[in-house]
Amino acid sequence: MAGTKKTTKEILQENLKNEKPHSLYNAESVKKIKNDYDLFKKNYLEKKGGEWQTVPHTILGSEIPRDMLYAPVHAPELDYDFDLGYPGSEPCTRGIHPNMYRGKKFTIRQINGYGGPEDTNQRLKYMLEHGATGLSVIHDLPTTQMYDSDDPISKGQVGMSGVAIDYADDMEILFDNIPIDKVTVSLVTHYPSNTAILFPMYLAAAERKGLSFDVLKGSVQNDITLEEVVRSGPEYIPPRDCFRIQVDNIEFIKNNVPGFNFNTLNGYNLHEFGTSGVTEMAVAVANAIESLDEMVARGYDVDWVAQRLAFFWSISSDFFEEVSRIRAVRRLWYRIMKYRFGAKNPRAMWMRCHVQTSGISLVREEPLNNIVRAAIQSLSAVFGGVQSLHVDSYDEAYSVPTEQAALISLRTQQIIQEETAITDVVDPLGGSFYVEALTNEIEKRILDEVEEIEKIGGYVAAIEKGWIHNKVAAYFCKEKELIDKGVIKFVGSNVYKSGMAANPIEVFSYPEGVEQRQKAKIAALKLRRDNEKVASALAALENACRGKDNIVPFSLDCARVGCTGGEIFKVFKKAFGLWKPPVFW
């Protein structure tokens, strides 16, 4: 593949070269401004000294150099129609809807999950009662890693960091008395394998509520990056098989649950694991390209498929980089869809995204400061024009959030929406010399990294060869050094140290007895269910894994007859074998 096919960058360069007829600044003005700018810079440096250009060092930043002052000289060829356009129109730099938040405010979607499904059900209802406009559920470590609550390896971890879901009945309990035909639900399934296990349980629960699949709306994650790169786990299936499951999920969900985003390309966890914001986006874009290529190879129309693609970004602390990044990837994705895939349906070219403020930027010392950090990060997300937002809670440097801390996260979003008038105007930073220059630079850097991945042979190959693992490890080891040296600063921690000794806040304590309760439920399930049906559903799934058919209808049958997540993962491991991911340090 590599070498014989044009890279995405080459395709865009060919198509975009003659498309800037209406430069915003005439050449003469730019020349004069350039002269004056250079003079201003020279005079300043002669008088005051110092550096005109600095490199910002912030947590998860891209270290893109910054001049002291931005002017039209930084993007002299800016063409309003071509580079920015109108929101809702090509190339969507300014937003995917003409009226943006005046039409639909960003969805307030806080992530929830702890204890058993009974516990999280209560928290979900609490969030809805207080004005959350979407739901997001995270699973505990055994569920995420696809082991049952009664597996010896799950000991002490059931209901920790998320909710325990062992089989379809748990999904039913989780959404008990919650109108999942009205509110959108994001299931944080992370991995393709996990999506093929948990989403069918969600569908089985919906069937029991008497709901047809086409009324369900929401997202799954379904991202190979999470399963094969970001995750640390005891057992992995090989990347090619994992990618196949990712595409099987896409195909099944698009055909059968049309209101669901079939994958949420998760830059978030990769960024948080340790990459620059540029790599975060390049990897997600490369993965999206490869998935769409595979769907086209399976005979689908890209205009039909891509309407349900969504992205998930982590928004960290370099304020203007974050605003610009979201604008940059929105324009880049539009152009990729148009020129690489020949898409015609505008909806298929939208870079729709959910974002979450950065967990790794939270600081243990003086934890209330985290409210400020998350609020500033939220602002950059909103200036970037995102569709949906989660604000981290101040106590998450200690544990999952208490109800009170979760409420402050919700209120942060409501304050932005209701008190500040920020949402009244579309893309309010558009046209800023600085933001437009940074948007151009970031778009270019993302495209360069996408090309780097394509030259390796594509994203799955980049995983198999350890390219991405290596890149991440190099990034976070260097970042750790910069933090230790105080180059990347954390107020109250490595600068302005507080010397605080004790927990200054109330920290969440997990409900007790969840592990016992889940174990008892599984034991009862195994007596109650039709174990012959279970065995034949698992055998049919294994057969599908070994063949070419889409596996998801078979895992849906498994969910319907009461197979557990651990039983389904065992089938994957048996059919696909195990893979050892590279670890670099």
Add this chain to the structure above:
Amino acid sequence: MKKNNAKIKVLLSKLGLDVHNRGLITVAKMLRDSGMEVIYLGNALPDEIINIAIQEDADVIGVSSLGGAHLTLGKDLIDLATEKGLKDSTIFIIGGIFSIEDHQKLKEAGFDEVFTAGATQEEIVGAINGLVA
């Protein structure tokens, strides 16, 4: 209390199913760069960690847990080490996200050193050198 290894030998492992390994990989690199020998085990349960530590004659066992299982699995690890006669000859270190109360409980359970997010290379390497010497 150093064993018969040319360099200080450290076995590092993620406890149980915890998915977050950024911190542990960083620690692996910093220990290696400080001249120690590092065995990176990945995710494992206490019995596997102890078995490998015995096989490898590790001076230090460092485990990482950011998923909430530090008390349960951490205590299992120490209990098993005591049972196998390893507790007094080996240094036990745990790192992760813990409340201050749990930090204290981990010390009481028998960990020689407990690190939370933000611990620096100097602190970690210094502690190990001090404990093994």
